[in-house]
Amino acid sequence: MTEKEQALAELEKIRSEALAVLADVADEEGLEAWRVAHLGRNSPVMGVFSGMGKLDKELRPLMGKAANEVRQTLEEALAEKRELLETAALQNMLTTEKLDVTLPGRPVDRGRLHPLTKVLRRVTRIFGDMGFQVYRSPEVETDDYNFTYLNMPPYHPARDMWDTFYTKRDGVLLRTHTSPGQIRVMRERAPEPIRAILPGATMRYEQLSARSEIEFVQVEVLVIGKGVTFAELKGTLDDFARRLFGEDARTRLRPSHFPFTEPSAEMDVGCFVCGGEGCPVCKETGWLEILGCGMVHPVVLQYGGYDPEVYSGFAAGMGIDRSTLMRYRIDDIRHFRNNDIRFLRQF
Amino acid sequence: MKVPITWLNDYVDIADLNLEELAKKMTLVGLEVEEIRLVGMPMPPGEKHEFKYAGLSWPEDKFVVAQVDEVMPHPNADRLVLCRLNDGNEEIIVLTGAPNLFEYLGKGPLDKPLKVAYAREGAQLYDGHQPGKQLTTLKRMKIRGVESFSMICSEKELGISDEHEGVILLDDDAPTGMPLVAYMGDAVFDVDTLPNMVRDASVLGMAREIAAATGRELHYPDDSLTATGKPIQGRAAIQIEDPELNPRFVLGLIEDIKVQPSPYWVRRRLNLVGMRPINCIVDATNYVMLELGEPLHAFDYDILLNRAGGKSPTIITRTAQEGERLTTLDGVQHTLDAEMELVTDTAGALSLAGVMGGEESEVTSSTTNVLLEGASWNFINIRKTVSKLKINSEAAYRFSRGVHPALAELGVRLSLKRMAEWGEGQIAEGLIDNYPNPPADPVVELSADWVNASLGTEIEAQKIADILSRLEFTCEVESDTIRAQTPPHRLDIHEGVIGQADLLEEISRIYGFDKIPSRRLDQPLPPQSSSEELVMEDDLRDLLVNLGLQELIAYRMTSPEREARRFPPEYQAPEVDYIEIQNPISVERRVMRRSILASMLEIMEYNSSLDQRLALFEIGPVFNPVEGQQLPQEKQMLSIGLSGLRHKTTWQGGEPEVMDFYDLKGVVEGVMQGMHIAGVTFRAGEHPSLHPGKTAEILIGETVVGVMGELHPLVKANYEMEEAPVMLAELDLDAVLGAARILFDVEAVPTYPPVLEDLAVVVDEVVTAADVENVLRLGGGDYLAKVQLFDIYRGKQLGEGKKSLAFSLTYIAPDRTLTDKEVLKLRDKIIRLLDEELGASLRS
Ligand SMILES: [Zn+2]
Secondary structure, eight states, X not given: OOHHHHHHHHXXXXXXXXXXXXXXXXXXXXXXXXXXXXXXXXXXXXXXXXGGGGSOTTHHHHHHHHHHHHHHHHHHHHHHHHHHHHHHHHHHHHHHOOOOTTSOOOOOOOOBOOHHHHHHHHHHHHHHHTTOEEOOOOSEXXXXXXXXXXXXXXXXXXXXXXXXXXBSSTTEEXXXXXXXXXXXXXXXHTTSOEEEEEEEEEEOOOOOOSSOOSEEEEEEEEEEESSOOHHHHHHHHHHHHHHHHOTTOXXXXXXXXXXXXXXXXXXXXXXXXXXXXXXXXXTTSSEEEEEEEEEEOHHHHHHHXXXXXXXEEEXXXXXXXXXXXXXXXXXXXXXXXXXXHHHHTTO | OEXXXXXXXXXXXXXXXXXXXXXXXXXXXXXXXXXXXXXXXXXXXXXXXXXXXXXXXXXTTTEEEEEEEEEEEOSSOTXXXXXXXXXXXXXXXXXXXXXXXXXXBTSOSOSXXXXXXXXXXXXXXXXXXXXXXXXXXXXXXXXXXXXXXOEEOOHHHHTSOSOOSSOOOOOTTOOTTSBHHHHHOEEEEEEEOOTTOGGGSSHHHHHHHHHHHHTOOOOOOOOOOOOOEEEOTTSOEEEESOTTTOSEEEEEEEESOOOOOOOHHHHHHHHHHTOOOOOHHHHHHHHHHHHHSOOEEEEEHHHHHHHTTTSOOEEEEEEOOTTOEXXXXXXXXXXXXXXOEEEEETTEEEEETTTEEBSTTOOOTTOOOEEEXXXXXXXXXXXXXXXXXXXXXXXXXXXXTOOOTHHHHHHHHHHHHHHHHHHOOEEEESOEEEOSOOOOOOEEEEEHHHHHHHHTOOOOHHHHHHHHHHTTOEEEEETTEEEEEOOTXXXXXXXXXXXXXXXXXXXXXXXXXXGSOOOOOOSOOOOOOOOHHHHHHHHHHHHHHHTTOEEEOOOSEEOHHHHHTTSOTTOOOOOOOOOBBSSOSSGGGOEEOSOHHHHHHXXXXXXXXXXXXXXXXXXXXXXXXXXXXXXXXXXXXXXXXXXXXXXXXXXXOOOOOBOOHHHHHHHHHHHHHHXXXXXXXXXXXXXXXXXXXXXXXXXXXTEEEEEEEEEOHHHHTTSOOOSSOEEEEEEEHHHHHHHOOSSOOOOOOOOSOOXXXXXXXXXXXXXXXXXXXXXXXXXXXXXEEEEEEEEEEOOGGGOTTEEEEEEEEEEOOSSSOOOHHHHHHHHHHHHHXXXXXXXXXXXO
C-alpha cells in the first residue's frame, strides 16, 4: 500500500466511523458531544489537517482536498441529523402534550343589562330609526295629567280601568300608565309635529302574583301632525311588530276602548312561540296581545294645546314586562323586580 | 257579561253561524269573547279553535226530551222512586231520588205527563253528587235490586247551573223524543264589555252589534201590552225634585199577580247568565234588565198604599238628608249624605236610587199588586254613591255608566208584559211618565272626505250612512255630507268635533279595522333634537356593564322602616318627608323610596349567599317631596354595590381574594374616565351607612357628587349577609352626567421615547397618596406624563408613623428625547418640593 493509499484509507475510516457513531446519536446533547468529538479541534479529521506537514509535498494538495471533503460531509451529516432530531422532538411534543379541553374556562366576570332594559332598548331603537325621540315624564303624577287631561274627568267610569295608587297628597297619584307624558310632550312641543316615545315605570294597584305586578315598565308612542291617519297608525305599528317579532309576524287590530283615543284598538301579534297553532303562551288562541292604540281623542289634543280641527294623531302604549315575559317565556313576572342573581345572569 | 246565544238569536238571526265564526265577528267589533261555555251544543268543527271552550255537549242520541207518565215506589228504598218514562222510542223504567218527583208518587198514571231531560246509557254528564264539575258516564248497574242505566237529569248534571235539589221539569210544550240539544242546547259567551259600551251590557245591545257587523236585521222584542186592569192614572204620582239627577221616572202597575216560578225556559236563561231565578215578578225585572240594559224596580203596591195611609202613593225622588238612614234589601243599613239620590214616598225613603231597593217595600211571596219603576239617573251621582257606600249591584253597574232615559219606558212595558205572561196578572192601563230632562241625542255632521282623510280609506258617503244606520243612527246624506242623529239608546255620542271622533270610532269598527289600509307615516319629520341626558344615561349603563356590573331594577315602593335599616341602630336619622301612598298593597310598600342605597342593600341581602361575587348597579329615581310643590323631585341616582370574591374560584384553585374599597374605587374611576369627566378627586368623608375610616366623598371640581365606602359593620348587622365586606357607592346622576364630556381632546401619541424612573418617598402616615402625587405633578410639570403608585411599605427602618410610597414616573417631551441632564433637573425639583411641602425624604 502506498503512502497515499494508506492516508486515504485512514480518512475513509475517520469518515465512516464518525457517520456510524452519528447514526446512533439520539438527542441534542449527544449531537453536541459528537460535534466536539468528530469536528472539534481535537477530532481525527482536524488531526489530519494538523498532521499535513508530515506528508509528502506532492501529496499535500490531494490530501487537503480529501480531508476537506470528509469534514464537509460530516458537517452536512450533522446539520441533517440536527434537523431530524428537532423534527422528532417537535413531533414528540405535539403527541405528548394533551389538554382536557372539557375543563371549564376561566370565567370572565361579565356585566349585564336587566332584561327589561334589553327589551326596552330594542323597542326604542326601532322607533328611533323611524324618527321618534325619547322623552321622560314624572312617575308621580297629578290626577289631572293621569286622568282629566286624558278625557277622564273625576268620577268618569273609565277610571275604573286602572287600579290606581293614590298618595296622601291632594290630587297626586302614582301614574297608572305612561299616557300623561302625551300631554307633557304636547304642551312642550305645540304646535310642532310630534313623533315621541316615552318609556318609564308605571304603577297599578294589583295583588302581586305570577301574572300581576304593582310596578311595570311601559312605552308610550305619540304622533301628532296635520292629517295623521288611522292607516298610518296601522302601518307604523305593523312595521314595529315585524321588527320586534320577526319579518313574518302577523298582526291584527281589535276594537277596544281607551278614553284618550278614538277609535281605540288593541293590537295582537300572531303567537311567535307556536306560529299561531295555539300553545300555553298564547292560551291556545294563536294571538298575543301586545299593545293598545288609537287616534288621539280631540279632548286630549285640546288639553295638549293642539286644535283638533287642524291636528290629529295617534298614540300607542305597550307593556315591556309583558313583552319580555313572552319573549323569553318567563313564568313569573315578579322575577323582574326580585333581582335574583340566578335569574338575571341568564341574560 | 254572560250571554246565551239562543237568547241573542231572538233579536238577530245567527243560527247559521258556528260558534267560532260568531265569536270572531263579535271580537272584531269590540265584544271580546273570553270564554265559550257549551251547554249542550257541540264543539264547532275543526281541530283548532281560537277561543277558549268549556262545558258539556249533549249528543243527540244520548240526551232527549222525555215524559214521565207515572211515578211509582221503589220496592226496596224509601228515598228512591221509579218513573215510567217514554223517551219517544220506548217505555223505560228509570230510577231516581229527585225530591221534586215525590209529590207525584202514588198518583197513578199522570193526566199531564212531566217533561224531563233524559240521558241514555253511555251519556257523559257531570256527577251530581260530586262537588264541582266531575265528568261521569252512565253505566248499567243495579241499585237496591233494580236495574239502572239511564237518568233523569238535574241542571247540575247537564251543566246548566249548580242546582241539584231536583230534576229539571221542562215546560209542558216540550216535544217528547226531541234531542235535548235541539230543544234547549245553548252556548254561553262570556263577553268583556268595554267601559264605554255599557249599551252592550244587554242581550239586545250585543245583538245590535252583531247585526251591524253582519249586516243582518235587528228584531226588537214585542212590547205591545194588553191592558186588562183599571187605568193607573190617579193611583200613583211622581215628583222629581232634581231633573239633573233624575231625568225620567216611569211607573206601571200590574194587579192580581200570582207570585210563582217563571217558566222553565226563563229560569234556565237566568241561570245561564248567572242570575238566580226567584219568582215571576223579580225574574221579569231581571230578565228585562239583561235583555234591554234597563234596570227596573218592583214595589209592593199595597205596602205603598199603606204607607200613604190608604191614599194613592206619591213617589218623590230627592237627595237624602245628611245622616238619613236606609236599610237596603241585602239587610245592610246605610247612613246617607246630602248628595245621594233616593226614591221616597211621603212616609220616607224607599230605595237608593239606581242602586238597590229598600227592605220595607220589597216584593214578597204574599205580594199581589206590583208598582213597577223604570227610571234614569245621573251616572256620576250614582258612581259617587256606589263608591262612598261601597255597595254594588247589577243595577248600579249599569246606571253608574249611563243608561239612556228612553229605555225606562220600554223597560217598564216589557217587564209588565212578562209579569202578565208568567204571573197571570192584570196590567193597569197606561203608564205614569215624568220626563223632565230628555238628553240631546246629538246630530253629528261629518263629511265622507273627512272620514276618509282620518282613516286613510275611500268609503262613500252612502256606505258611511249605511254603517251608522245599522247602529240605529238616523242618517241624512247630502252629496258628501252625512248628518247622523244619535239613536235613543246611547249617551256616549257628543256634539261637534268630539262627536265626529265618536262616529269615526263607530264607522271604523263596523267597517272593519282589517279593511283599513296599512301605510307608513307620511308626515314631515318633526324638528329633531335628542334628549341628551337619556342618551348619556344609556351610555353610562353600557359603561357599567363593561365594568362587569349587573343592572338591577328595584321597586319604587318601600317603607320608612325598610329604608331605616341602612342606618346603625343608635343613629338618629333626620326626619324626612315621604310621598305616602293612600291605599298601599301592604305597609311594606307604603311610600315612594328616598334612598337608592336602601334598595341596593335589600337586593344584596337577598343575593348574598346566591353568588360568590356580587357586582351590581341601579340607575333610577328617588322621590323627594319639595316644600311648596305638588309633585316631588324625581332625582335620578346611581348606586353601585360590590361584595364577595374579586374573581370567582376556578378548578385551578389559588387563594380567593375578597373585594375591598379599592375595587369599588376602580369601578368609580372607570365610570369617571369612561364618561370623560375631568377634575375628579376623592377625599375622606363621612356617611352614616359607611365605615368611618373607609369612606370617600367623590368630587367633580369642588362639588361633591357622591359617596362611596365600605358598609358600616353595625349596618351590616341589620342585614342577613355573608361575611365578605360590602362596598357601596351612591352618585347623583345629573351631576355626573352634567360633567360628562361627549367632546374631548385626544392627546397625541408620543413620537419620542419616554424616560422612566422610580422614586420611593418616605412620608408621615397622615400624608395621603394623593398629596404626594400632587407634589410629584407639581414638580414634574408637563413633562411628567404618568405617575403610578406601585408599592407601599412600612417598617422599622422607616421609623414609627412613617410609610414609603414607591412611584413609577414617566417623563416625556412632545418634541424631543429628554436628556439625562433634563430629567435630573426635574428630579431635583421634585425632591426639593417634596421636602418643602410634605417634609418627605427619599428612601435610600
Ligand atoms: Zn302560541
